[in-house]
Amino acid sequence: MAEQPAESGKIAKSLKRYLITGVLVWLPIAVTIWVITYIVTAADQLINLLPAHWQPQHFLGFNIPGLGVIVAIVVLFVTGLFGANVLGKRIISAWDGILGRIPVVKSIYSSVKKVSESLLSDSSRSFKTPVLVPFPQPNIWTLAFVSGHIPDSVKASLPQGEEYVSVYVPTTPNPTGGYYIMVKKSDIRELSMSVDEALKYVISLGMVMPDEHVPEVLVDDAGKPLSEPNQH
Template identity: 45%
Template sequence: MRKYLIAGLLVWLPLAITVWVLHAVLGMMDGIFATVVGAAAKVLPPWGDALRGLREIPGLGVLVLLLLLLATGVFVANFFGQWWLKQWDALMHRIPIVKSIYSSVKQVSDTLFSSKGNAFREAVLVEYPRPGAWTIAFVTGTPAAEVAPLLGDGSEHVSLYVPTTPNPTSGFFLMVPKSQLRPLAMSVDAALKHIISMGVVAPNAASQAPAAAAAPSDPNPIG
């Protein structure tokens, strides 16, 4: 009986979690749409009943937001749209308090999602949280110019993000000497799957073979 229950759980659990995540995302998008429609109904009283009726249509908020994102992307992809985007950024950077939040979020989103960004481009091994214990981390760049001279012996340092498991959206930011890292041949996607699964889902053989040469048993870490 236990064997059959576990077999059934393994079939339905991934599907249930996938549906739950999608439901949460779609619910959030519908909530944003409902807020916008509610505000529009107050601004345009003659159209209030018609606008409030739109909130009752399932999935309309998701469709509208996707179309809005697509239209915005098309708009900012040309010279005229780029000019307006620069004006908007300049305006947001003049508003106290708002400018700190906006600029920080924009820098992170540009780094993560822009094709020119360099976040999470490489997976490496690093000793953490103590000597002899190794974990997978992602190279996010180099320390800031003000910080780099204060890091000690003058060796080259890199900035790392060490994700927690099974939730990689939280983690730790470290600055360590590059000589203490050991590169991995696995892709960032494969490394994330390995972390999220707590090591249960191993990278494929093609990714594991090159990484084995730089495993922790190697007495000479790369520089």
């Protein structure tokens, strides 16, 4: 009789293992399909903003799923091609001037424009440098991204004698909600990991481990370390 419960326990463990394996196989596939479907559907909805006689289905006689993605890519490419020449730059500059005179709109437009330029600039370090910062307490460390330098108007109110860096601390599992904080540069540990690895680590609640990386200490202009790394 004792063998029967043991055998039943083995069967239950096997069933549980198979179910978990099935979930691990299908969950990434399902989420990927859902995200792609959402993007394609959202892009297709953009076509509906066109006048009815300009929409592709008006000429083709039927709807093609995903056509909005192709149209969006073509529009972005043509816009970039146009904006890269002298005439395009002048028109864009004039457009910026018009929007810059409209109350409320100018604040939103200029903010989004500056953020976009900062994120997409090859020379900018904004959100391209994963770091460790002490947050929310001195002896607790969390992963963050360098977001930029601090304006002089804010620096004037910070304690003198220390250089500060603005960083963004993402939350788990939604990295778009987080905290913008200013940290002493000497307290920041720069990580030799990519942004993708850092985001995966945050989104997965620390379960998706990046390759083993050793935190590096930020250095000053002379190449000297600003602080000593923690000894284990």
